[in-house]
Amino acid sequence: MAPPRGKATRRASETASGVSAPGVKGGATAEPSEPAAVPKAARPGARRCGPAGASGSGRKKPQVRARAARAEDQAEGPAAPTADAEPPAVPGHPLPRATARSRATARSARAGRPQSGPPEGPGPGPRAPAPHLGQREEAPGAWKPRAVLEKLRLKRQEISVAAAMVNTLVDHLLRRLNSRESEFKGVDLLRSGSYYERVKISAPNEFDVMFKLEVPRIQLEEYCNSSAHCFVKFKRNPKGSPLDQFLEGGILSASKMLSRFRKIINEEIKNIEDTDVIMQKKKRGSPAVTLLIRKPREISVDVILALECRSSWPASTQRGLPINNWLGGKVKSSLKRQPFYLVPKLAKEGSRFQEETWRLSFSHIEKAILKNHGQSKTCCEIDGVKCCRKECLKLMKYLLEQLKKKFGDQRGLDKFCSYHVKTAFFHVCTQNPHDSQWHYEDLELCFDNCVTYFLQCLKTERLENYFIPDVNLFSRDEINKLSKEFLSKQIEYQQNNGFPVFDEF
Numbered sequence: 001m002a003p004p005r006g007k008a009t010r011r012a013s014e015t016a017s018g019v020s021a022p023g024v025k026g027g028a029t030a031e032p033s034e035p036a037a038v039p040k041a042a043r044p045g046a047r048r049c050g051p052a053g054a055s056g057s058g059r060k061k062p063q064v065r066a067r068a069a070r071a072e073d074q075a076e077g078p079a080a081p082t083a084d085a086e087p088p089a090v091p092g093h094p095l096p097r098a099t100a101r102s103r104a105t106a107r108s109a110r111a112g113r114p115q116s117g118p119p120e121g122p123g124p125g126p127r128a129p130a131p132h133l134g135q136r137e138e139a140p141g142a143w144k145p146r147a148v149l150e151k152l153r154l155k156r157q158e159i160s161v162a163a164a165m166v167n168t169l170v171d172h173l174l175r176r177l178n179s180r181e182s183e184f185k186g187v188d189l190l191r192s193g194s195y196y197e198r199v200k201i202s203a204p205n206e207f208d209v210m211f212k213l214e215v216p217r218i219q220l221e222e223y224c225n226s227s228a229h230c231f232v233k234f235k236r237n238p239k240g241s242p243l244d245q246f247l248e249g250g251i252l253s254a255s256k257m258l259s260r261f262r263k264i265i266n267e268e269i270k271n272i273e274d275t276d277v278i279m280q281k282k283k284r285g286s287p288a289v290t291l292l293i294r295k296p297r298e299i300s301v302d303v304i305l306a307l308e309c310r311s312s313w314p315a316s317t318q319r320g321l322p323i324n325n326w327l328g329g330k331v332k333s334s335l336k337r338q339p340f341y342l343v344p345k346l347a348k349e350g351s352r353f354q355e356e357t358w359r360l361s362f363s364h365i366e367k368a369i370l371k372n373h374g375q376s377k378t379c380c381e382i383d384g385v386k387c388c389r390k391e392c393l394k395l396m397k398y399l400l401e402q403l404k405k406k407f408g409d410q411r412g413l414d415k416f417c418s419y420h421v422k423t424a425f426f427h428v429c430t431q432n433p434h435d436s437q438w439h440y441e442d443l444e445l446c447f448d449n450c451v452t453y454f455l456q457c458l459k460t461e462r463l464e465n466y467f468i469p470d471v472n473l474f475s476r477d478e479i480n481k482l483s484k485e486f487l488s489k490q491i492e493y494q495q496n497n498g499f500p501v502f503d504e505f
């Protein structure tokens with residue numbers, strides 16, 4: 001019997017970069033138009049041939065990906081030296097020399113920005129007077145983004161120490177899941193997430209890892225026009241397949257499969273010597289199995305099972321991934337030939353969950369476009385020009401994290417996660433596709449643009465999922481208006497006062 005289909009309720013991804021999907025079948029290459037993205041979006045057309053970012057999916061030594069605020073990003077690749085290394089935090093770097101274009105953008109972005117008074121809620125008074133428009137152009141370096149980034153860089157050393165412990169755990173789990181006669185034979189690490197994207201910036205005690213499992217011959221059915229959640233069926237009855245025990249009326253039940261995955265992991269962690277690991281209580285509706293390493297230090301690890309689907313992307317993604325003008329149509333086509341993933345994130349039905357639903361995830365694509373993020377193939381490589389895209393993303397994430405730290409879960413700030421910031425950041429990249437708009441020297445202005453964009457999203461209550469434009473991550477179903485107003489007041493205050501929150505805590 002088919003499960004009941006209730007009213008769809010989408011949720012922002014709290015763990016995996018999640019999204020959800022409807023029926024399979026999607027345009028691979030052509031997209032009619034890019035999402036009339038939030039405030040505004042870029043138009044398709046450009047054809048730059050950027051590097052195709054194929055994310056590695058081979059079985060490699062497991063490494064971890066860290067998580068931001070139980071959400072979906074964090075950290076830094078484990079010391080793997082790449083061309084994408086941190087820019088040297090240049091002390092005494094020349095003041096930003098804004099290009100005419102970025103200045104204009106920043107100026108127009110600032111125009112109309114209310115000079116916020118002291119924000120509501122607790123908090124120290126202003127540390128610096130709200131700058132006037134003119135002043136900002138004369139002294140754009142009023143706050144020190146490079147010093148903030150240096151602080152984050154130091155944190156990453158701490159992160160890689162913790163990552164080594166997580167790697168040991170992950171390695172163990174993968175070996176056991178593959179060696180026994182389990183339903184999860186063939187499971188492998190999906191090397192995506194902030195840790196691999198090298199943008200994990202804090203929370204060295206929190207990591208996310210995704211375990212992918214290829215599932216052949218599946219068919220998706222959109223859940224209640226949600227665009228984001230779906231039911232999974234098999235094209236042919238998988239007689240004898242270990243997965244048939246998870247079928248519920250012909251539908252692969254996310255909660256059943258997750259329960260089994262959880263049970264196996266729970267058995268296995270008891271066999272790990274030299275490490276004290278326990279499993280945390282199950283959280284309803286969450287796709288993650290949360291483990292806690294207790295010694296020698298506390299580290300929490302969210303393990304997320306992801307089904308790998310090698311069919312064409314669902315129709316709901318057709319207008320998504322608006323990178324034509326930025327990375328180019330060829331890169332886009334090649335990315336869309338990659339598989340996509342489904343995580344057992346249940347759709348909400350009023351106050352309860354729909355137990356059989358899965359949600360789309362494109363975290364591997366996010367990783368790919370962050371890695372090869374420039375129009376020039378050599379952007380940020382040793383011999384290339386350094387841009388400030390990743391720094392902007394790190395600062396954005398840090399801003400949200402610091403505000404969440406400052407205000408706790410008051411006013412619904414717990415509803416916001418780094419995935420929101422990352423999504424907004426991608427939209428800003430779409431709107432500003434040229435490398436010349438992201439000169440490293442223009443970090444302050446570029447960051448200011450990102451912040452302004454995020455504010456617009458909060459105010460318009462619209463943040464389109466970058467892959468599924470019909471999904472609004474800031475809809476009222478997801479986050480109430482008052483929370484958005486509160487966060488936008490706080491961010492405005494920070495923006496107008498040189499981001500004092502970066503120096504707190």
Ligand SMILES: [Zn+2]
Pocket residue numbers: 373374379380385386387388389
């Ligand atoms: Zn770059």
